[in-house]
Amino acid sequence: MDAVEILKGLKDKGVRFTPQRQAILEFLLATDIHPTAEDIYKQVKVKFPGVSLGTIYNTLNMLKEHGFILELTCGDMSSRFDGNPVNHYHAMCNRCGKVVDFPCDLVEMDKYVAEKTNFIINTHNLVFYGICPECQKEQQH
Amino acid sequence: MDAVEILKGLKDKGVRFTPQRQAILEFLLATDIHPTAEDIYKQVKVKFPGVSLGTIYNTLNMLKEHGFILELTCGDMSSRFDGNPVNHYHAMCNRCGKVVDFPCDLVEMDKYVAEKTNFIINTHNLVFYGICPECQKEQQH
DNA sequence: GTCCTTGCAAAACGTTTGCAGTTCA
């Protein structure tokens, strides 16, 4: 699915097609560097010199809410965005913040990841996102 | 290992024992709510009304560096801290931000987590932390 | 014409830093 297709499909949800949004999503779908909002801002600025960071965040949050991109919030650095929102796995460098993808069967994880990425793995962190039982009850009201 | 023991053991690393640090670590070891820095601040303030948020962060970062606590950076909310630093797994509520622990054998993960926690699981995110090959080379210089 | 989106600027947020005074060892 390409950027134009995704954005046109969002029209019936009241989301408008704008050239800025097209540029943002096209960049995200084409790259594998897991850019920060700032990275995307710099890139989109080449084509739209007047674009603002606010617009980047606005678009990223909209795409995230509709499940077309993934926000990776790992560590103390800024979020990174991934145009491939299926559950795959990431290794992040503590030093430069780079994030790389890898396939994973979750057996002997740290060792496996070290082999696949050539990272020296110190730790890992696995978080599941969802709705807790208390909030499930409250949402029914 | 209790708070006093841990802090006394850090003396030979040039870390001083202070009553504020004792209060912070004691709270962290006793609770299972995965508090934010703000939560800890409020709690410690009961005993030390003059304590500052800066001191909380100072102590948390010190304890984190020495591996006695874990910082959970998940989602767009503030970090949560865990007095149990071994690799175990967490489920986080998208709505209220609550984090709960659970045991996990990593087979059929989302389903398993849903059963163990009664969360409705939407997604999970697994991140490994380490040093990438490029940074490994640079660090040798 | 409507109302969603834009660019801009200011604000908000969590966290870190600088500093003068204080405390631990």
Place this chain on the structure above:
DNA sequence: TGAACTGCAAACGTTTTGCAAGGAC
């Protein structure tokens, strides 16, 4: 005594918000 720590306040970087002007449908 001297280095580490404290409280305070200001600074920082990322992200969000408010608003008037502009653009999509």
